[in-house]
Amino acid sequence: SIDKGVANELAFFGQHEYWRKLSPHLWGVPRLSERLVSILQDNxxxxxxxxxxxxxxxxxETQKELLRLGTPLESPGAQRQQFGKWVNQYLRLMEAAIxxxxxxxxxxxxxxxxxxxxxxxxxxxxxxxxxxVFRSEIEATQETNGVFGSCDSSSTNSDENVIVGDRVASNGSTTLKQFIQVNRGDELAIFPSYRVFCSCVQRCVRDWELPATKLLEHYHTxxxxxxxxLISALLxxxxxxxxxxxxxxxxxxxxSELKESAQRELHLVLxxxxxxxxxxQRLYDELDRLRQQALHARLEAALPAGDKHELVSVVEVTRALGGISTGPFGMSSDDREALEMEVALRAYxxxxxxxxxxxxxxKLNGVLLESFLREMESELLGAAxxxxxxxxxxxxDGKAIRRHQLLNELETLENGRQTIENSGYW
Structure with missing residues (x-):
């Protein structure tokens, strides 16, 4: 019976070596349960x-992961707004790079x-x-161009002995002389041929095409x-x-389209x-400089070296100056014409x-780079x-499932926190 059970319980606590040391009002299962519950609640x-x-x-952490997934773009307006934001950021980045x-x-x-x-x-x-690099390649073509050939105005080779000095003016550029003779036509040889001059310029300009094309390719690539x-970094x-x-x-x-336009523009420039x-005005200044340089080279070759005091007699100077035009240092009409043509070509x-x-x-900056920004804006915003x-x-699907899981987890955590805060133990 209940009474007998309670009596047995009290007898047990009274005989137990630990419980009999405690106050009798703490004995019993109900008291023990109450005490344990109180301890558990405190913990x-x-x-x-x-x-x-x-x-x-x-x-x-869940909210941060949701932010990394981005805002769900369900309406067309939200989608267009996000897409426009990316386009605007990309254009700003490209403009800064350009x-x-x-x-x-x-x-x-x-x-x-x-x-x-x-x-x-x-x-x-x-x-x-x-x-x-492009600039240096264009400058180098003036020295390597086949129109000028090879000419050394201070050559030490001579077919005859001369009375003053050792050096003889060269015969000019053989290649250029031959080109003039072949292409002069019916023009008189008393002045440089403008037709030949234009032909030489055209041949030289053709050598500019390769460096210009290489620069265009660098711009494009x-x-x-x-x-x-920038697209990869932005997105x-x-x-x-x-x-x-x-x-x-x-x-x-x-x-690709702008490269074709730039190629046509380069073709027009060439x-x-x-x-x-x-x-x-620099053309005429450069022309005078080169003419004076050629004359100085001939004078230096023709004039005597002088004695130990660097003095030269007037007779020898007069004889040397006369020799520049009629003597061993004189130039043939073909050489003179070739020299004048070469000077004019180099100056121009x-x-x-x-x-x-x-x-x-x-041209490349305008046709390719600036147009690229305008065309990209038009294509990305207008064509889409x-x-x-x-x-x-x-x-x-994977991203949508993950977003749904995170939202459920966030809701569960929020409900749990509210439950604790609303309980009487908080």
């Missing part, structure tokens, strides 16, 4: 702040991403180096590489491969350069090359319809 109450802190930490204002990339990409992509984003610096790296956190692929395909298509024309090409190395980068944007921003 739980002391641990609740830690539980709340852990729940808050997990909620923060202009060389690399510090403008920091607000868009952040410091860490900017440091990663910065070497590839130095578009203006890289193109500037290529332009310097480097712009595409910079664009693709890395979004995880949207479709949008990255769309941006890069648009880059390749636009650059055509214009093949027709000699300038109003640059010196001035024309300055113009060419300035015009080509300016709402249906295409919706397809590009459509979330894949």
């Amino acid at each position: 739980i109450r002391r641990s609740l702040p830690k539980v709340i802190a852990e729940i808050s930490t997990r909620m923060t 202009s060389g204002q690399y510090e403008l990339m920091h607000p868009v990409l952040g410091s860490s991403s900017t440091r990663t992509v910065m070497p590839e984003a130095h578009l203006r610096a890289v193109l500037r180096q290529k332009e310097l 480097q712009t595409g590489s910079t664009s693709r790296h 890395a956190d979004s995880g949207n491969v479709r949008v990255q692929r769309f941006f890069k395909k648009t880059t390749d298509r636009v650059l 055509q214009h350069e093949a027709r000699p024309y300038t109003q640059d 090409l010196e001035v024309a090359s300055y113009r060419f190395v300035d015009v080509v980068p300016m 319809t709402d249906e295409q944007v919706a397809e590009l921003l459509q979330e894949d």
